[in-house]
Amino acid sequence: MKKLLLTLLTLLGLNGSAWAEWVRVTESDTIYRYIDPATIRKDGNLVRVWEITDLKTRHKDGELSRRSRMEYDCKQERAKYLSTSEHSEAMASGTILKQSEVGLGQWFDIPPGSVVEAVLKIVCAK
Numbered sequence: 001m002k003k004l005l006l007t008l009l010t011l012l013g014l015n016g017s018a019w020a021e022w023v024r025v026t027e028s029d030t031i032y033r034y035i036d037p038a039t040i041r042k043d044g045n046l047v048r049v050w051e052i053t054d055l056k057t058r059h060k061d062g063e064l065s066r067r068s069r070m071e072y073d074c075k076q077e078r079a080k081y082l083s084t085s086e087h088s089e090a091m092a093s094g095t096i097l098k099q100s101e102v103g104l105g106q107w108f109d110i111p112p113g114s115v116v117e118a119v120l121k122i123v124c125a126k
Contacts, residue, residue, distance in 0.1 A: 022091065025122050026118035030057070033052075033115050033118070034091075035051050046074070047123045048082070049072070050070075061097065062088050064088060064089055067085050069084075072123055073107065076107075078109050078110060079116055083100060086098040
């Protein structure tokens with residue numbers, strides 16, 4: 001049933017990003033990073049949040065944005081992807097080019113001064 005609903009919403013162009021209140025939190029030379037503050041969920045030292053990464057130039061595979069469900073470990077300053085989808089247009093719109101339910105992926109250390117560190121500091125401060 002859940003997959004059917006997701007499929008219907010995607011076909012209708014209502015994949016969740018249309019309803020979100022995305023806030024730009026940081027950028028680099030190549031990307032803009034947004035979060036939806038309404039999706040921040042804390043459980044002890046762990047925080048989950050929906051993010052969008054907008055690319056400043058289109059990748060060769062046609063990707064211009066990525067929507068991700070992220071989990072941050074505020075104490076150990078690490079992160080992991082829970083799910084991602086790549087989109088043909090900005091702000092996770094257009095055609096879904098690739099979708100992945102990563103599940104409980106691998107933790108990665110967050111490099112100091114990175115875009116991901118900026119997001120970590122914001123979501124862990126809330």
